[in-house]
Amino acid sequence: MPEKWTGELLMIMHNNKIRRAEVAKKLGISRAYTTQILNGLRRPSRMEEKMRAAVDEILAEREKGASSDE
Numbered sequence: 001m002p003e004k005w006t007g008e009l010l011m012i013m014h015n016n017k018i019r020r021a022e023v024a025k026k027l028g029i030s031r032a033y034t035t036q037i038l039n040g041l042r043r044p045s046r047m048e049e050k051m052r053a054a055v056d057e058i059l060a061e062r063e064k065g066a067s068s069d070e
Helices: 004-015 020-027 031-038 047-069
Strands: none
Touching (some): 004 047, 020 047
16 A cells, blocks of 8 residues: 555645656666555665655756746
């Protein structure tokens, strides 16, 4: 069963149209492994912190890109 944080993170990713492949690339892991983590099949240590940081970084990059387009 997935942990609570994975559901929260998936909601953030969905609302911001962040693909699992983008998060995987930031973390240097495969998309399949990312999916296993988000589905609760794998529970590597400190992964919540790492995944949240990757999503935050993606959002910051998008925000920076959007502000430079103005």
